[in-house]
Amino acid sequence: MRKEAVGGERAAGAAGRQEREIFVKMDSQVLDCTICFEPLRPPIYQCEVGHAVCYVCRGKLCNTCPICCRGIGFSRCFALEHVVDTVKVPCANANYGCKQFIIYYQKEKHEKTCLHAPCFCPEDGCSFKGSTGSLLDHFVIEHKWSPTNFHYNEAQRISIPRHCRFTLLVGEEDQSMFLVVNTLIHMGNALTTISIRPHESSGSCYSSRISAVHCAESDKGRYVFQMDPHVGSSSLHDGAQLGSFFLLVPPELVDESTDGLTINIRIDKIKCVVHH
Numbered sequence: 001m002r003k004e005a006v007g008g009e010r011a012a013g014a015a016g017r018q019e020r021e022i023f024v025k026m027d028s029q030v031l032d033c034t035i036c037f038e039p040l041r042p043p044i045y046q047c048e049v050g051h052a053v054c055y056v057c058r059g060k061l062c063n064t065c066p067i068c069c070r071g072i073g074f075s076r077c078f079a080l081e082h083v084v085d086t087v088k089v090p091c092a093n094a095n096y097g098c099k100q101f102i103i104y105y106q107k108e109k110h111e112k113t114c115l116h117a118p119c120f121c122p123e124d125g126c127s128f129k130g131s132t133g134s135l136l137d138h139f140v141i142e143h144k145w146s147p148t149n150f151h152y153n154e155a156q157r158i159s160i161p162r163h164c165r166f167t168l169l170v171g172e173e174d175q176s177m178f179l180v181v182n183t184l185i186h187m188g189n190a191l192t193t194i195s196i197r198p199h200e201s202s203g204s205c206y207s208s209r210i211s212a213v214h215c216a217e218s219d220k221g222r223y224v225f226q227m228d229p230h231v232g233s234s235s236l237h238d239g240a241q242l243g244s245f246f247l248l249v250p251p252e253l254v255d256e257s258t259d260g261l262t263i264n265i266r267i268d269k270i271k272c273v274v275h276h
């Protein structure tokens with residue numbers, strides 16, 4: 001009997017590690033530096049009575065613990081290092097579809113680039129936020145937008161009603177969403193392109209070329225053109241703003257028969273350096 005039990009335990013062995021995972025509820029303060037309150041990461045130091053401090057704070061402290069005022073110095077706290085290396089917490093974007101559990105002290109870093117972080121609906125009075133996939137569904141179902149699918153590196157002709165603020169473009173290859181924002185200003189219509197994504201720094205970079213053409217036969221050849229070498233990206237958390245690059249379409253180029261703008265837009269994926 002006894003032998004069997006031992007054998008069984010061994011069989012579970014390293015492979016059975018997963019089964020040893022337990023769910024705990026705890027005060028996260030235990031995992032934070034007692035001085036700066038940042039999550040502790042190795043190397044971790046402790047004073048004589050166990051006040052845990054991060055290596056940054058320890059460097060500033062000489063040998064006296066400011067919590068208990070004992071001046072005996074600090075030693076490494078390997079036990080707590082093991083703990084912080086294994087404690088995992090759910091991502092803040094779990095509700096938006098992120099299934100990851102992240103080492104507690106890496107949580108902030110993960111969430112800065114988590115692709116499930118929400119994007120926001122730019123329509124006035126709408127408070128919807130969700131992953132890019134659910135935002136696309138929301139645009140179509142709730143606001144009856146009809147997105148235009150497009151290929152990168154190819155010009156696409158689209159018509160925009162003069163008073164329509166948003167036109168949604170969706171990349172065929174990667175389902176990335178681009179919003180053409182149409183703002184009425186006193187000189188005409190200002191058009192700007194925004195890449196909708198949760199973080200500035202994640203994913204590809206794009207350039208766009210946009211031109212407005214006059215449809216009337218008598219006025220052929222008149223057009224305005226603008227290239228945006230680096231399309232701005234936004235989660236739209238503060239709405240859709242007119243970017244620094246926009247195409248100004250003068251009123252003469254509005255097609256009077258349809259009260260709309262006819263534009264050619266081309267979006268290219270470009271190589272870019274990601275700044276963190």
Ligand SMILES: [Zn+2]
Pocket residue numbers: 033034035036037038053054055056057058
């Ligand atoms: Zn600290």
Ligand SMILES: [Zn+2]
Pocket residue numbers: 047048049050051065066067068069070
């Ligand atoms: Zn202390």
Ligand SMILES: [Zn+2]
Pocket residue numbers: 091092093094098099100110111114115116
């Ligand atoms: Zn996440």
Ligand SMILES: [Zn+2]
Pocket residue numbers: 121122123126127128138142143
């Ligand atoms: Zn909405």
